[in-house]
Amino acid sequence: MEQLARQLRALNIPFRTSEPLAPHTSFKVGGPAALFAEPRTIDELRAVLSLCREQDVPSVILGGGTNLLVSDKGFPGVVLRLAGEFNTFFYHGSTVDCGAGVQLSSLAVDVCRRGLCNLEFAVGIPGTLGGALVMNAGAHGREIGRIVLEALVLDRYLLPQVLSRQQLHFAYRQSDLPVGSIVCRVKLGLSHGQKEEIREKCRQNFRLRRERQPRQASAGSVFRNPPGHAAGRLLEEAGLKGQREGNAMISTIHANFIVNCGNATSADILALIKTARSAVREKYGVELELEIRLLGE
Ligand SMILES: Cc1cc2nc3c(=O)[nH]c(=O)nc-3n(C[C@H](O)[C@H](O)[C@H](O)COP(=O)(O)OP(=O)(O)OC[C@H]3O[C@@H](n4cnc5c(N)ncnc54)[C@H](O)[C@@H]3O)c2cc1C
CATH class of the missing domain: 3.90.78.10 (UDP-N-acetylenolpyruvoylglucosamine reductase, C-terminal domain)
Structure with missing residues (x-):
């Protein structure tokens, strides 16, 4: 790990060693990551991952840590949290091109304020867009997979690939992201609507969430709904x-x-x-x- 730390320092990629993971998760539990890196660009992400592979160091991506239970012993490898350009989003008409590190709920609020719809369900769902895509996050009968147009991912060979919604095979709380791939950016298809109606839907969704969910630290639903049951x-x-x-x-x-x-x-x-x-x-x-x-x- 010392060699990796030296190399990251030389590349000017932000990182910390022995970083406690509990504060990075919504459960607020878990031990430290041996190394916690925050790549700001796809090139930096690729550089960290390729060093990990060369040195046989395990790596994992952390989104908002809102669907994760980290072991008390922590993680003996590199935890990557996407920063910099992964936290940017741009509108092109009714499409938003969004970095995987953006907070889903903040994006939903911004989208709604602009009078665009399809993301009202996501107001109040914690975590990042990357995590939401992996988990096919959803609420109130809607889910993110339905509005994904395409995702830019770094595949297991560290090559960029654009995957369509069809290639991601979204299903209940899961997507078929190829093994070892990392979501970098996502394009979402929105549509224009009535600002007041959109705002009311967001308020209602937020209210329902506050009424039905506990406020203490948690990771949301622990178990998947088995077929035919809640x-x-x-x-x-x-x-x-x-x-x-x-x-x-x-x-x-x-x-x-x-x-x-x-x-x-x-x-x-x-x-x-x-x-x-x-x-x-x-x-x-x-x-x-x-x-x-x-x-x-
Ligand atoms: C109070 C509360 C309420 C919740 N309500 C809902 C709800 O209504 N609906 C719902 O679906 N979920 C809900 N959740 C669960 C959680 O918010 C979602 O699953 C969320 O989408 C996870 O995103 P995250 O960024 O926190 O992912 P994380 O928990 O950080 O990661 C989840 C998985 O995705 C992987 N991952 C993260 N980012 C990337 C990336 N860029 N590329 C590749 N892999 C990645 C991680 O390695 C991990 O395996 C709730 C959680 C809490 C705490």
Whole structure:
């Protein structure tokens, strides 16, 4: 890692070593990244990744960290957070060309203010556009995949590729991003609408979110909805609301949210996930799958 640090310094690419990851996640748990780099351009991103490969150092992209559970031991490789040009967006008529590091909710607010629609559902969804594309984030019956026109990605060979919506095969809370690819920019198709109507829809979506979701630190829905079921309902009917493990608790407001009540650890949250899964398996014979992603061991 020292060699990599020296090389990044020589290339003037911002990085820090032993960076605690908890503050970079919405759960506020997890140990440090051995190295945390913030490439500002595609060339810098490619440079970091190619050094990692040469030196056999594992790397991972962190968006807003709002769908992630980082291990208490952290991540022994390089965590990359997109900065600089990845945080820019440009309008071309009713299309927006947006860097993958842009916060989805801020983009949604800006789009709505301009009297453009299709992104009202995203007001209040935390995280970046890159993370949203990977997870096919959605709410209120809409999802990001439906409005993606194309995405510029860096593929596993570190070559830029433009992928169409069809090539990304969006499905419920997932996209078919080729293994090892990194989303750099995304073009979204919007349409012109009535400003007041758009504003009202945003307000309504935001209100519903505030009413139905806990305010404490969480990573949103922990489990995917199994076919024909709502994970939250199964968890609630299995009597899990309020169940605790250390400082982690199954929310009393929404049973598919695990909240950090203070100084929860990743181990507390994993133990609660295990308890929840076995309770639902026992009562309904349904195997719950994780929606959140795990980082580190
Ligand atoms: C309070 C709360 C409410 C939420 N509500 C919703 C909701 O209504 N609907 C919903 O769908 N989700 C919701 N979520 C979950 C989360 O916000 C979304 O999944 C979000 O899109 C994740 O984006 P992120 O940038 O935080 O991704 P991260 O959590 O940082 O990363 C998620 C995955 O994507 C990968 N990734 C991130 N960026 C890139 C990139 N540029 N290229 C390649 N891979 C990348 C990461 O490596 C990781 O595997 C909620 C979360 C919270 C905390």
